[in-house]
Amino acid sequence: MKSTLSTGQLIAVGLMLLAMFLGAGNTIFAPMVGQLAGTNT
Numbered sequence: 001m002k003s004t005l006s007t008g009q010l011i012a013v014g015l016m017l018l019a020m021f022l023g024a025g026n027t028i029f030a031p032m033v034g035q036l037a038g039t040n041t
Helices: 007-037
Strands: none
């Protein structure tokens, strides 16, 4: 059972993975930086 992805599918999977990792980083990292800033704003 060997299957390969077409070029369009490969690009779609790549974009989904990029969006997943960048999206998760932005929702976790940005509030943490704001909290660590404290009153120094």
